[in-house]
Amino acid sequence: MQTELMRPDELGIFMAADLLRSGGLVAFPTETVYGLGAKVYNEAAVAAIFEAKGRPADNPLIAHVLGITGAQECGEWTPLAQILASAFWPGPLTLIIRRKPIIPRIVSAGLDTIALRAPSHPVARALIAACGFPIAAPSANRSGRPSPTTAAHVMDDLAGRIPLILDGGPSEVGLESTVVDATGMCPLVLRPGSITPQMLATVAGECQVADSVMRQLQEGEYAPSPGMRHKHYAPMARLTLVEGEDEAVKRVLLTLAKGRADTWVLALDGELRHTEGLRFKSLGRDAGEAAHRLFYLLRQADEEGVQRIFVKALSPEGVGLAVMNRLARASGFDIIQAAEFNNQHHH
Known part of the structure; x- marks a missing residue:
């Protein structure tokens, strides 16, 4: 398979949306790191993400939406999710809520929850808008490697494995989104990011950080969030x-x-x-x-x-x-x- 690198102009977005619609994979820029996207409702396409990355299937993906309306189609919206999304979306915050049956289990690694984010990057937003459906995407790297903050990083890892990379320049944040469990009354940080517990507490009144953030998962302990289970982000050194x-x-x-x-x-x-x-x-x-x-x-x-x-x-x-x-x-x-x-x- 030839991997094409395209500018994210009208033609690039059109081609990318067309690929996603027909079950293909596209790497695209977000403000955090580059994502490797598939149509969220297409089980075979989502399975192809795990395949291309060499990603273990017990690692949930994030569904990328334009905003609250899109998120409500995918999961059981909560008052806490409403508060957090109103304050921080679009932006580097991922919310975990209960998954609606319309979302295939494979997207959330078999869990009954779904991870949702509204990215702020104009290319990511244009792509979701052109598709008209949420895009399931982890970071666009080989599993376990440092996350990709440029299109060249994606090419290094995934050349020949995916048809298209949209090149939107280097990522602004350079670190994946903060992941928060929003199923309860109090936000619980499962993966820290540039939206800090302090910032979350400012709007939600309080915030907790899972103790798993700075320790290894034990055998038999399941991973409620991406980036928890395996040795991640690792260089060769x-x-x-x-x-x-x-x-x-x-x-x-x-x-x-x-x-x-x-x-x-x-x-x-x-x-x-x-x-x-x-x-x-x-x-x-x-x-x-x-x-x-x-x-x-x-x-x-x-x-x-x-x-x-x-x-x-x-x-x-x-x-x-x-x-x-x-x-x-x-x-x-x-x-x-x-x-x-x-x-x-x-x-």
């Missing part, structure tokens, strides 16, 4: 998180990474200053910039054949929680506590 005070983290890195050309160290600007012999890559000035750059940097590391990546842990406040969630999963929970490590390794 072995990735390790280092937690602790600046000086302690420096000592760990001087022990493990000094003078190694195949090893990268990622940290926010202004951290780990004046440390000689380390190959630094900046995550940016703050957690928001780190969110935007993270997957791009992980893919760049792969292109340059980097073997080992150490990342200085961010504080899990605000968007920092989302970045740390992705890093913990990308590392397979390989986390060094700097103080402990230094105690074991001092002479």
Whole structure:
């Protein structure tokens, strides 16, 4: 199969909608990361997404809609969903509600819920509007790889596996949406993103974060949200998180990474200053910039054949929680506590 790259002009949108209508797959830009879309009502097309990605079928997909009206066709709308969607849609927030029977089980990995989002990206919106139906889409990458924030990333992973990629330039947010269980009275964050628990609490009065956000799912525990079950977002290199005070983290890195050309160290600007012999890559000035750059940097590391990546842990406040969630999963929970490590390794 030849994979075509098209500009998201009128012709591109027309071709993409035509493909989706007839059961084909299309990769398209959203404000978070690129999505790999299929018609939500077409079971065979949705199955083809799992196939193209090599994605385990116990991982639910997100149905992309234009707004609240579209969402109400797919699931049992709740007062909480109404409050959250009114405040944050269109935008990087995914709401989980009970699934209506019209949505095939495969979309939600057999669960009785459905994950819904109204994207703000003009290309995604034009495509949904041209189709006239919701588009089921996970991120447009091979399963387990860092998420794609450019059309080139999609091409790297899926060339020859899908017919069309709409190229809408780099993603603004660069990190997948916040996923919230909106079936109850209080929002429950299942996957953190750029819409933070603080922001959700502002409109809903309160907000909880699932404890699974920063730990591994146990055997036999089911995944209510995308991005929870498997080792995700991972580069080819072995990735390790280092937690602790600046000086302690420096000592760990001087022990493990000094003078190694195949090893990268990622940290926010202004951290780990004046440390000689380390190959630094900046995550940016703050957690928001780190969110935007993270997957791009992980893919760049792969292109340059980097073997080992150490990342200085961010504080899990605000968007920092989302970045740390992705890093913990990308590392397979390989986390060094700097103080402990230094105690074991001092002479």
